[in-house]
Amino acid sequence: MPRERGQKVVATNRRARHDYTIEDTYEAGLVLTGTEVKSLREGRASLVDGYAFVDGGEAWLDAVHIPEYLDGTWNNHAPRRKRKLLLHKAQIVKIENKVKQGGYTIVPLQIYFSDGRAKVEIAVAKGKREYDKRQALRERQDNREAERAMSSRRHLGE
Structure with missing residues (x-):
């Protein structure tokens, strides 16, 4: 084998x-x-x-x-x-x-x-403390929203 x-x-x-x-x-x-x-x-x-x-x-x-x-x-x-x-x-x-x-x-x-x-x-x-967890989640969400906004901007420009 x-x-x-x-x-x-x-x-x-x-x-x-x-x-x-x-x-x-x-x-x-x-x-x-x-x-x-x-x-x-x-x-x-x-x-x-x-x-x-x-x-x-x-x-x-x-x-x-x-x-x-x-x-x-x-x-x-x-x-x-x-x-x-x-x-x-x-x-x-x-x-x-x-x-x-x-x-x-x-x-x-x-x-x-x-x-x-x-x-x-x-x-x-x-x-991590509770507020650290919330802050990390918020950062991740903000990054996702920024990516979405930039990708939709790119698609509109094409």
Whole structure:
């Protein structure tokens, strides 16, 4: 069987970009069981409540929901178990120092397959306040309206 090439996105966390200001992003490998990989290959995962943390010099991903593999047997996995992240030691130290500063958290942005291997994109992020969220929405809306006005202007000129 030939190896997969390229990237296949399984799940994205769209709320993360709305609720947090993203500072740094990292690509991390995931330590998974066989049934978890099979479930991910079917495109089944949810990052909604997921978060990551550093404990004892190791990075962990928690509360990410990977449903049980439908054709699995008695050795199926727990859907919301703690999963180890594979990062370089220097990256873990850098992330840990940022989180210890305070106000920062580690959120998963997406799970995907890169050349057949399961990866997760994590971000060191700072939580947005309610007024920041409203301001970001307003800016996006204003930009959309400006684009519409400019495109309609272009079409009238033709």
